[in-house]
Amino acid sequence: MLRRGCSLSKLILAAKPSLINQVMFHLHKLVISSLTILNVSMTKVAYGLSFLKALSTEALNLADAPIQSKARSPTINFVLGGPGVGKGTQCTRIAETYGFTHLSVGDLLRKEISSNSEYGDIILDTISKGKIVSSEVTVKLLKMVIESSETDRFLIDGFPRSEENRMVYEQIIGIEPEVVLFFDCNEEEMMKRVLHRNQGRVDDNVDTTKERLRVFEAYTLPVIRYYSQKQKLHKINAIGTEDEIFERLRPIFTT
Ligand SMILES: Nc1ncnc2c1ncn2[C@@H]1O[C@H](COP(=O)(O)OP(=O)(O)OP(=O)(O)O)[C@@H](O)[C@H]1O
């Protein structure tokens, strides 16, 4: 018995450390679980904070972001064609009839000249020679006008004039045009229309128009080919009266 008692007490004694161990084990588990819960909560708080931080960074960067990533997503159509073909004339009518804002990049540049802006002299020199103004200047002007406009549907007349113009536009503004119009006409008719325009434009003379025709063929036709491949191009026969040409445009804007 005694032996038994002894062994019982031994057993009790032996059981004690294991009991203590078990208690310790459960305590340890409890502490670990609490710490885990605490850790998860801390991580959530940290994530929440970094999420908020990300949001505020995004908000700060919006000023420099491409226009399309802001809340609004304007509709843009390009209007191309050689000098004097009638882009401006038809744009005025499309804008009035179908509710677009007509942005003639040539007009924007001429405004820069008359307002004596920092680029005025170089723009005047470039236009007088019938060459293409730096993409940096034209895209910057376009971006400013589109961003400050209260309307969201634009006809961009006379741009992009080169593949380089197009690529800079894509990088900085990045709104895919929905439609690209190309007014097509022979060179003699274009020359005749330019020389009869009579609006006092510095480039409305034979030599500058010849250079503009050359620039159109060398630099603008590749842009026209690009949009033709992308199936965005609408080629319009620009021979005929203003009314006849406008009738040819209607199906594009009414479907
Ligand atoms: N269908 C037409 N037939 C005859 N003359 C036209 C026709 N359409 C426009 N014109 C005239 O041709 C001249 C050039 O037209 P407009 O200014 O619209 O051309 P544009 O393509 O904008 O030229 P630019 O690229 O030089 O700005 C203007 O005097 C205009 O009145």
Ligand SMILES: O=c1ccn([C@@H]2O[C@H](COP(=O)(O)O)[C@@H](O)[C@H]2O)c(=O)[nH]1
């Ligand atoms: O995107 C553009 C648009 C125009 N220019 C220069 O302006 C003149 C006149 O332009 P119009 O569209 O005929 O009014 C053009 O010959 C170019 O010199 C430009 O450089 N880039």
Ligand SMILES: [Mg+2]
């Ligand atoms: Mg014009």
